[in-house]
Amino acid sequence: xxxxxxxxxxxxxxxxxxxxxxxxxxxxxxxxxxxxxxxxxxxxxxxxxxxxxxxxxxxxxxxxxxxxxxxxxxxxxxxxxxxxxxxxxxxxxxxxxxxxxxxxxxxxxxxxxxxxxxxxxxxxxxxxxxxxxxxxxxxxxxxxxxxxxxxxxxxxxxxxxxxxxxxxxxxxxxxxxxxxxxxxxxxxxxxxxxxxxxxxxxxxxxxxxxxxxxxxx
Numbered sequence: 001x002x003x004x005x006x007x008x009x010x011x012x013x014x015x016x017x018x019x020x021x022x023x024x025x026x027x028x029x030x031x032x033x034x035x036x037x038x039x040x041x042x043x044x045x046x047x048x049x050x051x052x053x054x055x056x057x058x059x060x061x062x063x064x065x066x067x068x069x070x071x072x073x074x075x076x077x078x079x080x081x082x083x084x085x086x087x088x089x090x091x092x093x094x095x096x097x098x099x100x101x102x103x104x105x106x107x108x109x110x111x112x113x114x115x116x117x118x119x120x121x122x123x124x125x126x127x128x129x130x131x132x133x134x135x136x137x138x139x140x141x142x143x144x145x146x147x148x149x150x151x152x153x154x155x156x157x158x159x160x161x162x163x164x165x166x167x168x169x170x171x172x173x174x175x176x177x178x179x180x181x182x183x184x185x186x187x188x189x190x191x192x193x194x195x196x197x198x199x200x201x202x203x204x205x206x207x208x209x210x211x212x213x214x215x216x217x
Contacts (some may be wrong), residue, residue, distance in 0.1 A: 010042050017073060034064040034076035041065055089127055096121060097131045101139055111139040 010018075021027050021035035033054060040050045047061045054061075067075035097117065106116050114125040114132070121128075132138065150156070167173045 014073060015039070015042070021076075030079075031077060033060075034068075037061055037064050038068045038076065089123070089131070093121070093123065094131055097123070097128055098135060098137075101132065101137055113140070 018035045018039050022032050022039060024032070027035075033056060036054055037050055037056075037060075040053065041047070041061075045053070047058060047065070050056075051058045051061050063080060064076055067080060069075075071078075100117060100121065101112055104112075106112055106120070109116070112128075114128040118125040118128045163173055
């Protein structure tokens, strides 16, 4: 902030009012601080020394000295105007973020990150994240489906799905699934008896694959 210059002379009436504000029991603490800043500066103290003396920041000292120099006593009694909030994202820009997120991909990557998309569209990464959150989008989370290479896979899937969607009349549809990455196979050796230090094993007679069956009631 530029160097602040107070009026050449501060009248005795203004000094008295500033002193009352800085010592008044009913004066808000923020007004007390502002009045003391002006009084210290009027007595010839440097801004850095005022900030140390009053345990405040140099920008605060600059602000209220400038307010007093421009508006007088009224300038320290009223709060300084605050800067306005961020402008809302225009609707066309929000639509562009959605379009790029859903229909385009960055070169050599599987999906956009908030930073790469923000850089491509000239907006902040926080803006991109806010749009994603508003519309429930999570490009970093994907779902995949691994297709089997088994013969007639499509026909089998149609049969199974059709059985669930439209089961035969008076029938109960049961589903038995294999454990992930484990295929149920028949044992090639009989079970072994239990011995000292070793549990017994039982022969397993299961089908080579999990089957779905339609059992009549």
